[in-house]
Amino acid sequence: MSTVTYSYSLLANRLRDIDALEGISGLLGWDEMVMLPTGSSDSRGKQKEALAGVIYDKKTDPVLGELLKELHESCAGLNEVEQVNVELAYKNYIRATALPKDLSQRIAALETEGYHAWIAARGASDYSKFAPVLQEWVDISRRKAALIDPSQETYNVLLDEFEKGMTATRIDEIFGQLRVGLVPLIANIKSKGTAPDGSLLRGKEFDTKAQAALCEVIALDLGFDITKGRLDVSVHPFTGGTGPTDVRMTTRFKAMDVTEGLTGAIHETGHSLYEQGRNVYPDWEGLPVSKALSMGVHESQSLLWERMVALSKPFSHYLLPKLQTSFPDLVPTSTTPEALYGAMNLVLFPSLIRVESDEVTYGMHVVLRYEIERGLVEGKIKVEDVPAIWNAKMKEYLQTDVEALGGDAKGVLQDVHWSAGAIGYFPTYTLGAMMAAQIFQAAEAALPNLSESIAKGEFAPLKTWLNENLHCKGSFYRNADELMTAVTGRVLDPNIYLSYLNNKYTDLYKL
């Protein structure tokens, strides 16, 4: 065994040890949301702190640093996958060790302070209570980025944490095209569209236990492997667990709106299928190359199943008889798949709140946030001007008058993310949505009978195609564009997403 090979094996052992401990951390998080007795939150806090301390020590261990430096400088004899592991681990090590202790402590404290300030500000609809926190996050983000990689512009470093290898220049290009196509479509739908009838699925009481049972059947039909995961109910739906053989998905259901639980469950199933599918090669296991490439790619998988599949016409053929069986009194036998498809696909105006918005308007909520947060860290937007800019963009992009509809509480203060310093995260949602459309288009080309399969409830061809072409690639590629090229033959192209929306909603809204 050469020195390099030996060093690599030492590195892999350390990385797998950290991975196992992070799996435990995932269990603590899941358990806290789903199982923990109410009286044990203090004790759970101490357990999380103890484990986080252990993981931090292991991730910043100077011996790990030495190994990584050695392998980063000379990796002759390592294969391509091993080299990717070295580079990813090296990057993680730089990130983990970049911040001085006082800054790390301030960040941890500001996450809590920021959360409480945000709650208070939103409660009073008073941005001035939140502005100092946002200002401090902007300052900290700049300092942090400079410490991690002074050769890059600030926003790129922040972005890279969530969307590996993505740059602000590339997002400008992508979101620029998106804005040009999407703003007129939104305006058109609002001014000229005829909305489908949504009453089939809303405003009556759908028993939540029956919803949960239905969604379990659907998740299993889509391909969720129950021997490598769990389905539970929690207040906030999420996909977690300890790793690819233990993917724990949670859902929630509202009696008065069956679409929310349904699309939520299918969304989480998409995340789960990616997680369960990224564990194919034994020598990748527990190593950085096996992890999801980015938040955007993860979101592409949830949105592919939620939007491209569940909100499609063929899916309504599969879903309708199931809905009728689950809710015989609420979904009449006379219902057509077309009516169900219409009811599933409403564009909701005013589009005030991001998390309640539909697939058409969602993208512009994200573009707005991206433009503001990038302006902030580049110093082109002042913290005090954010509400005015927010409200102006809401009018321009989404035809929505924030001031008339509730002010800052329903505007700039609606999202929790900035209160925790998550700058660079929002773009991943819409990048994921665009990837989903492009990946689905490639799947349609590769699987000529895809629509018919979906209509019949045969999802295995699509799942297998995703497993083989995307899930198993993990973090092998350097960025989403490289992955998209491998999977679809070209880099991310927002026009595919725009065409999909234009075609679908021109038809649905009779434009």
Place this chain on the structure above:
Amino acid sequence: MSTVTYSYSLLANRLRDIDALEGISGLLGWDEMVMLPTGSSDSRGKQKEALAGVIYDKKTDPVLGELLKELHESCAGLNEVEQVNVELAYKNYIRATALPKDLSQRIAALETEGYHAWIAARGASDYSKFAPVLQEWVDISRRKAALIDPSQETYNVLLDEFEKGMTATRIDEIFGQLRVGLVPLIANIKSKGTAPDGSLLRGKEFDTKAQAALCEVIALDLGFDITKGRLDVSVHPFTGGTGPTDVRMTTRFKAMDVTEGLTGAIHETGHSLYEQGRNVYPDWEGLPVSKALSMGVHESQSLLWERMVALSKPFSHYLLPKLQTSFPDLVPTSTTPEALYGAMNLVLFPSLIRVESDEVTYGMHVVLRYEIERGLVEGKIKVEDVPAIWNAKMKEYLQTDVEALGGDAKGVLQDVHWSAGAIGYFPTYTLGAMMAAQIFQAAEAALPNLSESIAKGEFAPLKTWLNENLHCKGSFYRNADELMTAVTGRVLDPNIYLSYLNNKYTDLYKL
């Protein structure tokens, strides 16, 4: 702050950190039994190994050793509780660091090898397949004991791991008295007793969901705090969780025997009440003094509720209407509390299998194992002679002919414990049973209306008395006799247990 006080605070931080990590270890164990997807056992194995490695490193950290040595040598300025923490932690450190790596590794390997050898031997009812494992455990146990404390005799060191401060001499005394009283009682019941009618609770199908619902009601009535714990179902009932604010109790139910699930659930509730009750003083939290004193004391709490409460006459007054409501077709309205009491308290002959035996015969199963395992580690019994000795003692103590009833598979090979090297563990069961009787007697003296309360389903007085007099004492006392003296006014006295059994079964079996 003095040097000693400062060192103590450093020690306490380290011990609390280890405690939090052990809490996580408890969660991994619970989750594996109750929640883990079947396909994730390999991955869980790696997580457990990674965490065990972290805990081992922290428990054997030489810096911890230095702190402990310093405080063990001079603890002037520490209060009594702090001194107890130092001594317990010092002892744990000695135990954790005593074994050389090769021995620890051999022990870990032999646990697995031993398990498989035991399965094979029991399957073939062939002791010779198991004898080499037992021989190795005997050798390892001697070596281990000599490394931990060469000043003590082997069995005392082994015992101390499970029953703090107990000695073989003291057990000889206690079990000697027990044997003298119990063997004739068993013989008497067998030869002259008239068994109560047990058919009320057996041989018909009790819906397991209804059993689970009933047992949940009972656990909550007994005082289980659901804000600091969970109730779930698992294949093997146990009480686990992450700590006193997160006590997770599991149960299982058999359709054809309602007593098994019922007494099992009440048994685990007893363990849970002790765990939930040992967390009273904030400055004890997460420190050794707050832990359960011993396995025997823990068992005293499960058995107190199972035997002294649930198998009592007053309890049948509380239980009967609940059983009738849960199983209206199986428990006729004409049933009397006396009939229920009788059906709950059968002595089962032949008494072949320890875990299926009743409160009368159970004790002698344990005495038999104690005598053999002590003989083995003292070199007075040879491994090859164990089956013959086992079978002879089964005849003498329990009137049971092992050879006629299935041979070694149903005899010496029936228990898993020795296959994992657990020598010194069996006595705790019966020590616990005797403590339960003595503690309950003290509770009766302190709570004059205890029987009436139990009959009415008012368990709070007993639970509160146990909380205040026993649970909150944790590991403050050096051994069970000291705790018994504090709680009941005298050291463990087997005659209390013998009188309880004699009185109860003379009446029940019309002796």
